[in-house]
Amino acid sequence: MASEASDETTMTLEESMARRRRLKRRERETSWLGRKYRKSENTLHQRLRELITITQRSPLQDAVQPASIPLVASSRLFSLHPYLGCESSDEEWVSMIGTPRNITRSSVSFRKRQPLLTPRMRSIILYWLMKVCEAYAVHRETFYLAQDYFDRFLLIERNLKLGVLQLIVLTCLLIASKMEESKPLKILHLSRVAHGIYHVEEFRHMELVILRTLRWYTRPETALTWLKFLLQVIFRKEKANLLEQPFPKDTYMRSANLLDLCILDVNSMDIPYHGLAASVLCYFVDQGLVEKVACLPREHLQPCVDWLAPFMDALEDFGTVTQKVFPTVRREDQYNIQANLDYMSILDVAHKAIKGNSPTNDVEPLNATSYRGRIYVPGQGLTSSEDEV
Numbered sequence: 001m002a003s004e005a006s007d008e009t010t011m012t013l014e015e016s017m018a019r020r021r022r023l024k025r026r027e028r029e030t031s032w033l034g035r036k037y038r039k040s041e042n043t044l045h046q047r048l049r050e051l052i053t054i055t056q057r058s059p060l061q062d063a064v065q066p067a068s069i070p071l072v073a074s075s076r077l078f079s080l081h082p083y084l085g086c087e088s089s090d091e092e093w094v095s096m097i098g099t100p101r102n103i104t105r106s107s108v109s110f111r112k113r114q115p116l117l118t119p120r121m122r123s124i125i126l127y128w129l130m131k132v133c134e135a136y137a138v139h140r141e142t143f144y145l146a147q148d149y150f151d152r153f154l155l156i157e158r159n160l161k162l163g164v165l166q167l168i169v170l171t172c173l174l175i176a177s178k179m180e181e182s183k184p185l186k187i188l189h190l191s192r193v194a195h196g197i198y199h200v201e202e203f204r205h206m207e208l209v210i211l212r213t214l215r216w217y218t219r220p221e222t223a224l225t226w227l228k229f230l231l232q233v234i235f236r237k238e239k240a241n242l243l244e245q246p247f248p249k250d251t252y253m254r255s256a257n258l259l260d261l262c263i264l265d266v267n268s269m270d271i272p273y274h275g276l277a278a279s280v281l282c283y284f285v286d287q288g289l290v291e292k293v294a295c296l297p298r299e300h301l302q303p304c305v306d307w308l309a310p311f312m313d314a315l316e317d318f319g320t321v322t323q324k325v326f327p328t329v330r331r332e333d334q335y336n337i338q339a340n341l342d343y344m345s346i347l348d349v350a351h352k353a354i355k356g357n358s359p360t361n362d363v364e365p366l367n368a369t370s371y372r373g374r375i376y377v378p379g380q381g382l383t384s385s386e387d388e389v
Helices: 003-029 030-041 044-051 089-097 107-113 119-135 140-158 162-180 187-193 200-215 225-232 249-263 266-270 273-281 287-294 299-318 332-337 343-355
Strands: none
Touching: 003 200, 107 119, 107 140, 107 266, 119 140, 119 162, 119 187, 119 343, 140 162, 140 200, 140 225, 140 249, 162 187, 162 200, 187 200, 225 249, 225 273, 225 287, 249 273, 249 299, 249 343, 266 343, 273 287, 273 299, 299 343
């Protein structure tokens, strides 16, 4: 009798626990937060389809509107859950691509807003910034953050004077070093680079101007961030040492050199960062694998790959690149430092192959007919629509 009573008590406890779980689940489902979560979950892939589409506001848009990029054959995004290690891989993907905004980011907008600054001047300024980064052993990601700040600032402001460009780009590097470096650069270092032309107060004032212009958005996903992310997904192993870099350093260095070269070209502003990184990787990794990982179909990625061909040929003609040694940097972190090649000479060779012009001439914007199905993602652009003329 005692055993039967204990069994009934046990069953009663189990039933009560199950009943409590059912009540909590029902309460969670009927609550406002639960309804909000289900609603956001149902509209997530709709948001993704809106993000990965070709905008009608693109200045290089064809007369025929291409169809939206299909996510995958099953109409669901390629799952990145095992690679990202997060609860919702889709939400992480959305946050990396960006939120939809009425924004344009293109070389045409750059030319309209900065008529005094030619594309070659922009290339020279960024090339000089690479030299500064190499002199102070700055990480490559810091340079790409500074490049993103600089381009965004140029696309928002209008008619900047040429005499202030050096102060702007050095201040962008100052902000980027605060975001990325364990020991940020000091204003005195950058003032020394500019031969004392600008005072400390001018750097501080320009820092506030840039931050307010960029609306304090200082942590964007750069082209290098996407390059590393795609490499990690492609070369991921099940049992890998988390303390070691998951992708081959040689592949990373070669692809980063190509990315350094093409980012100097003004027409790279017509391609979003994730499309640019995927196009660069197609020259070092199987293109089909890159298309699957980046969720970009061949008909939309191939024009970007073709555009990169002259840059890749010019870089190969330059010869093999030996990794530079930085005495103040740890051995395992050497490849992460922004090294500087003779990128301007290589860029001149690429431009001469593209246009057949003198290398000193500025290149023209990309031809829309030769760039059919171009990749564009709202949210990667950086000029607000209300600011457009």
